[in-house]
Amino acid sequence: MPTESASCSTARQAKQKRKSHSLSIRRTNSSEQERTGLPRDMLEGQDSKLPSSVRSTLLELFGQIEREFENLYIENLELRREIDTLNERLAAEGQAIDGAELSKGQLKTKASHSTSQLSQKLKTTYKASTSKIVSSFKTTTSRAACQLVKEYIGHRDGIWDVSVARTQPVVLGTASADHTALLWSIEMGKCLVKYAGHVGSVNSIKFHPSEQLALTASGDQTAHIWRYAVQLPTPQPVADTSQISGEDEVECSDKDEPDLDGDVSSDCPTIRVPLTSLKSHQGVVIAADWLVGGKQAVTASWDRTANLYDVETSELVHSLTGHDQELTHCCTHPTQRLVVTSSRDTTFRLWDFRDPSIHSVNVFQGHTDTVTSAVFTVGDNVVSGSDDRTVKVWDLKNMRSPIATIRTDSAINRINVCVGQKIIALPHDNRQVRLFDMSGVRLARLPRSSRQGHRRMVCCSAWSEDHPVCNLFTCGFDRQAIGWNINIPALLQEK
Numbered sequence: 001m002p003t004e005s006a007s008c009s010t011a012r013q014a015k016q017k018r019k020s021h022s023l024s025i026r027r028t029n030s031s032e033q034e035r036t037g038l039p040r041d042m043l044e045g046q047d048s049k050l051p052s053s054v055r056s057t058l059l060e061l062f063g064q065i066e067r068e069f070e071n072l073y074i075e076n077l078e079l080r081r082e083i084d085t086l087n088e089r090l091a092a093e094g095q096a097i098d099g100a101e102l103s104k105g106q107l108k109t110k111a112s113h114s115t116s117q118l119s120q121k122l123k124t125t126y127k128a129s130t131s132k133i134v135s136s137f138k139t140t141t142s143r144a145a146c147q148l149v150k151e152y153i154g155h156r157d158g159i160w161d162v163s164v165a166r167t168q169p170v171v172l173g174t175a176s177a178d179h180t181a182l183l184w185s186i187e188m189g190k191c192l193v194k195y196a197g198h199v200g201s202v203n204s205i206k207f208h209p210s211e212q213l214a215l216t217a218s219g220d221q222t223a224h225i226w227r228y229a230v231q232l233p234t235p236q237p238v239a240d241t242s243q244i245s246g247e248d249e250v251e252c253s254d255k256d257e258p259d260l261d262g263d264v265s266s267d268c269p270t271i272r273v274p275l276t277s278l279k280s281h282q283g284v285v286i287a288a289d290w291l292v293g294g295k296q297a298v299t300a301s302w303d304r305t306a307n308l309y310d311v312e313t314s315e316l317v318h319s320l321t322g323h324d325q326e327l328t329h330c331c332t333h334p335t336q337r338l339v340v341t342s343s344r345d346t347t348f349r350l351w352d353f354r355d356p357s358i359h360s361v362n363v364f365q366g367h368t369d370t371v372t373s374a375v376f377t378v379g380d381n382v383v384s385g386s387d388d389r390t391v392k393v394w395d396l397k398n399m400r401s402p403i404a405t406i407r408t409d410s411a412i413n414r415i416n417v418c419v420g421q422k423i424i425a426l427p428h429d430n431r432q433v434r435l436f437d438m439s440g441v442r443l444a445r446l447p448r449s450s451r452q453g454h455r456r457m458v459c460c461s462a463w464s465e466d467h468p469v470c471n472l473f474t475c476g477f478d479r480q481a482i483g484w485n486i487n488i489p490a491l492l493q494e495k
Helices: 006-021 032-044 052-093 104-145 488-494
Strands: 146-153 159-164 172-176 181-184 191-195 202-207 213-218 223-227 276-278 285-290 296-301 306-310 316-320 327-332 338-343 347-355 358-365 371-376 381-386 390-395 404-407 416-418 423-427 433-437 442-445 458-463 472-476 480-486
Touching (some): 159 472, 159 480, 172 213, 172 480, 181 213, 213 296, 223 296, 296 338, 306 338, 347 381, 423 458, 442 488
Parallel strands (some): 159 458, 202 285, 416 458
Antiparallel strands (some): 159 172, 172 181, 172 202, 181 191, 213 223, 213 285, 223 276, 285 296, 296 306, 338 347, 338 371, 347 358, 381 390, 390 404, 416 423, 423 433, 433 442, 458 472, 472 480
């Protein structure tokens, strides 16, 4: 027999060595023991340079992989049956899924998507049918109970605040970023007085409880007290604007805004010098209010403090410190010496000055973003609004948790409460104004269309419960204030 050459012998040995090290995983229908035991026995008898512990671990891992593939195969068979069932239910809409064309890796995703799609269709159909009925009902109610009466146009920049005088003659006050505050005839919509004593944005305006005095806060780091004297013009019949538009929600661009460049306040008397100037802050004065009786005033500033002043002497009585960030608003109780301040630090604080010797403070925590305002109601309740899109009603006797929470879809600006009827007006960043009761039940949304309502962020709201024509006022960054007639009995009846 001829002898093999050295090269052939070497090639044959290399081929046998490669073959001895190759592994093959086969799918079988045998039992677990047979499926894992046979390869292990076969491989244990093969020559390998791997340590026995590593080799054993590899064999165990390959066995687990095989079991996982088998489980997926069985699961996909089940999913195919589920797809067939879904196809029967979706066939009427022409959305059947061909399971035969799906790869194993797509089966779970497609089946899950189909189930989700069917569920979503059912939910959408239900919501569409019910919300259509509810929206139609609420829209009809809002239009009947909430009517736009008058627009007050004359500022040359956004309006931050609106307020109604508490003494006769009853006038409307607006504070604007154009450095002025205007007083208006509510019935006529005519500017009566312009205050131009500030050199910065006028951020708030409040009327004295018993005298013809106005308190304004400004970005020039001061608050001014100024006296006004007005004579109301003869009222004219008010046009009915309730039929202006049948659309409740229309997106408006800046091009839809009316031409507000004309300065209608140029013809009215102008006050340029304040009666008193309050100058103790080191930052923007964002809000100010009168304490009960009108002998003291409180201011809130971006310097993180609130100051209490004596109105007659302009002296600083107390500096209220404790907030960690800029203040956003302040409000006083109508009958008690209580002050509430709100801040960007997500809290608001209650300051008690009823006892001259003790000035207590309570901190209310419950919001997750800037508290834009907190206001008093009749009794022992405070209502707070926040950029976290919630409004919370609090009991002053229990500050740990709110007694009611209203959740909305947009940040909330300076809220106001109709004290007599306990209705909260919520002005939103998204140009909406909504009305809720103190328990959190939504009563109405003020109508908006391409020809009425605010076209930009609504900054503030103010109630005037005793006025025969307008009992709610709103202002916004579209440079106008609006007077509304709210049929409160109709809203409460529908609730």
